[in-house]
Amino acid sequence: MSDPDGLMRLYTPYRMAYIAGGEPAAGAPDAATVPPEEAPPATEPAGCPFCRMVAGTATSPDLVVAEGVTTFAVLNLYPYNPGHLMVLPRRHVADYVDLTDEETAEVAAMTKAAIRAVRAVATPDAFNVGLNLGSAAGGSLAAHLHQHVVPRWAGDANFMTVLAGTKTLPQLLGDTRDLIRAAWPA
Incomplete structure (x- = not known):
């Protein structure tokens, strides 16, 4: 399955046992099999x-x-x-300067909570955190502001990404969601 960055996603949940030293969770939905939604452009809330x-x-x-x-x-x-x-506001807003003070504070607080939760379950070496404001900045859904929190590990870009345009992901999205939800600060 590919997305706007042109990479294919190859889910390899069998590798999670090797990475985590245990068995992968059974019965989690395989979100990799869900095709991209066919929807109107995300310029309007609908x-x-x-x-x-x-x-x-x-x-x-x-x-x-x-x-x-x-x-x-x-x-x-x-x-x-x-x-x-x-991390994103509930309200359909594109520009960071258009957030209310309450939204700005909660985006910041939720970003900190996200980093803590991901750090607790995945022990990444680092993070990329940021916004792409506008399509020219790389925002594929630029009409609704969203801040990316991307865990990074030393060597996480390997030959599959560089040569084959394919990103290998050792965990199904449903499993990742459950782990992060459980570790989310109260």
Whole structure:
């Protein structure tokens, strides 16, 4: 399955036993088999997959890991690495300067909570955290602001990504969601 960055995602959950030193969780939904939604462009709330999550009308798997008053955190359906999630306002807003003070504070607090939760379950070496404001900046869903939290490990870009344009992910999205939800600070 490919997404706008042109990479294929190859889910290899059998490798989780090797990485974690245990057995992979059984029965988790394989979100890799869910095709991208065919929806109107995300320039209007009705066509925005994030707004459909807020409204409870999303057809994609439940990838929400935490909810706040004005924000929520959701796993990226096309992750760069396991645990790649996004923090975003419930309100359909594109520009960071258009957030209310309450939304800005909650995006920051939820981002800190996301880093803590992912760190607790995945022990990454580092993180990339950031916003792509506007399509020219790389925002594929630029109409609804979202901050990426991407865990990184030394050597996480290997020959598969470089030569084959394929990212290997050792854990199913449902398993990742359950682990992060359980570790999310209260």
